[in-house]
Amino acid sequence: MNRWTLGQLAEYVKGSVHGDPSAIIESVATLENAQAGDISFLANKKYTNLLSTTKATAVVVAKEIKSTANLLIAADPYFAFTQIIILMNGHRRHPQTGVSEKAVISSSASVGKNCQIADFVTISDNVSLGDNCVLYPGVFIGADSKVGDNGILYPNAVVYDKCTIGKNCIIHANATIGEDGFGFATYKGVHHKIPHIGSAILGDDVEIGANACIERGTIDDTVIGQGTKVGDSVVIGHGTRIGRYCLLVPQVGIAGSATLGDYCAVGGQAGIVGHIKIGNQVQIGAKAAVINDIADGQIVVGSPAIDANKAKRAYSLIEYLPEMRKKIKDLEKRLDSK
Amino acid sequence: MNRWTLGQLAEYVKGSVHGDPSAIIESVATLENAQAGDISFLANKKYTNLLSTTKATAVVVAKEIKSTANLLIAADPYFAFTQIIILMNGHRRHPQTGVSEKAVISSSASVGKNCQIADFVTISDNVSLGDNCVLYPGVFIGADSKVGDNGILYPNAVVYDKCTIGKNCIIHANATIGEDGFGFATYKGVHHKIPHIGSAILGDDVEIGANACIERGTIDDTVIGQGTKVGDSVVIGHGTRIGRYCLLVPQVGIAGSATLGDYCAVGGQAGIVGHIKIGNQVQIGAKAAVINDIADGQIVVGSPAIDANKAKRAYSLIEYLPEMRKKIKDLEKRLDSK
């Protein structure tokens, strides 16, 4: 039964209670929609004013603050709240289909223990599937590919041949892993297809969004590092290497043979050209166009992408270009007339 | 038989004929490719000159204008022409498959009358499907999801669990509805997956383009309002609320927890950051980057997005930056030498 005291939750997330530790919490909600029995959270200052009107029984916050609700104070409220969501709801419970007779599994494939393989799944020759994998209907795993333990592949996700998916990976619906990259040798105007003999390798704990595309490498492999999360409709080019624990927000595009370090964050719709090197802990703004190498720890914004501090002001001044141009003309006239 | 007089068509669309009302119309065509027996239309001034060369028997226009063709004058030529296309061609006629024995339908699912459920479709536990639904091959409907009457789901469209699709909705091929949003709580560098207990709710008369992605909400639901049309490869973030009768052109991206009002139009490849509020009847240009709230009725363009009137001139002046910079230097020199 979903029923905790606020004190129990505080203990669970190693936080402290400011208010009534015996208050009963039964579910989670946003500040705006919370009712009695709900716990909510404040991670974004923008919503601070909601603390004085929320009907939540408790709110997870970083420090003491005025509120109509009891407070659960935690060093990292967002993480604490996440732990509480998981405690109360768990992750998605998948259909326990066992191995469907309507799936087609090659006799040369190896399937681990306790896998749920749904109808209309195709597991090709020499595929190796770890334990506890969940393959939803319409999933295709190409020949010689591997999926590690606890892999979850949602409906119609496609993994081409000779790819490697690490442990605990999640591939969302309609994502494509290991398709041929956009590689053609143009000769006398005709684009000749280059066989892509590299593959696509996903480290452990990688999540790939719906309808995302991870091209296989032309010669060297495309690699997504451990713990990296890739959003919906992202496209990663052939031979690109993404480090560990990166966040690539939906619709990002990274061209081929680029390198990203560890702990990078790339905002939505940003683009990174091929053959460049992005360091560790780099942050790239939404819609940025990155065309040069970036050193460790830099934050860039804009199209073309420049240092974020400069960029915020610089790009906001585009609006004043007509005025600036007029002033220059005026100045010229004034000087001419002197 | 597809055969009307121009007079009949004019009556049907509540327009008037300028020319021969007994002219026979058998099909529709563009101004450029029309032949005798065709009716065409002029909605875009750009093509006005084609009126003097078109071989169409008739053209739908807003007002009297010189043309080689008979005129069907209608207040809204594009809408009138659409009515004529529908009259002559109807909408797509779907295969009448009935409920295929090669579909897999949970015994706990409820299927309405007169549904066409194709081979290789999966309908999970407790799904509720209205009357007259058409599910093409490879469609997946997750547990506890609902699809209203007259829903059309094209091949390999995927609806995750606990989602709600209203009446008369169309979901195109390879679209994904209700996948987990891009939500992770990062703690000590590791991105922890947040269970997404919100769902995705589509109002009545919504159309979702091919390969589009509608994330489910983290806590609050993602909502697409009635009559809103979403283009191919659009991504809508978790918890975002789109109003009624909006148009989101292909490849638009809207981050999480944003709010759009009713009757908004968002141009192709535009991006909207999370947690902002866009009013009603807002128009956002193609490729715009919207980073702030927008009031009702505003028209914005550019990256960053600014008022469209300002933007058109301002962005077109980027081209003159080198010249402007040189002039500033020249002015400095002239002043220095005085």
Add this chain to the structure above:
Amino acid sequence: MNRWTLGQLAEYVKGSVHGDPSAIIESVATLENAQAGDISFLANKKYTNLLSTTKATAVVVAKEIKSTANLLIAADPYFAFTQIIILMNGHRRHPQTGVSEKAVISSSASVGKNCQIADFVTISDNVSLGDNCVLYPGVFIGADSKVGDNGILYPNAVVYDKCTIGKNCIIHANATIGEDGFGFATYKGVHHKIPHIGSAILGDDVEIGANACIERGTIDDTVIGQGTKVGDSVVIGHGTRIGRYCLLVPQVGIAGSATLGDYCAVGGQAGIVGHIKIGNQVQIGAKAAVINDIADGQIVVGSPAIDANKAKRAYSLIEYLPEMRKKIKDLEKRLDSK
């Protein structure tokens, strides 16, 4: 067995050897990762320095250059190297499934000789499939569509009804061909769906990337010319005509009723508005926003897109806007105080 002398390879690609023609080559590799027995290539000057450290036995280059490796000198090193990759590896060998009993093929469809039609494929009424086609699991071909000889459709690719795919086409996983375009007639705020009676036509030798979308035409057809290659997640609007031998890099978006000439290259995430005309051999930079017609042979960059020579300098000056604005103010003050 994969074993050639460098001399044999040089003869095969019509190049010449600088070094030891009897050197044995067994595989291909990048300069960085090559080992003895490998042949590599230099197409991008950026990597020239690797020539002095590579362990490759041979490198394909355009002209004599200092290297630790033997040289295979070819007029077009990238094309020569591609020929060698193909010689050594061939293209992907597809599963020889024959026509699966788990595919559903309409009795009115016509299937050519030697086709491989996998499980869970749907071939609708009156479809015509050429010889030697390969259809992976989950592929859907709508009624009255045609696929030419040697077509390869990867898993879950979808072709709507009445579309035409030429010979030797490759459609990657989860791509969608011929879905309805984003076409609505808005009347009193309500968006009325326009039946799309045009179709989508792909010429011979076209390749469509994973999760790409080619809308069918509203009235006139959408056409992709012979030999054109379309990247992952590209969206082509209804009625747009793309010429022959174009390259459309991933995530490009082209709105409806646009025309592109032959031999154009469009960079990643670039957008082209509808109803404009792009000439032949036009090059459009990544992320460019093309809003006007472009004449033959032009190279454009930026958002909005302008001549590339101008653009590189102009866009790089956005960074200096704050400084420029300050200088203008300073100049005004100096003039005022004179």
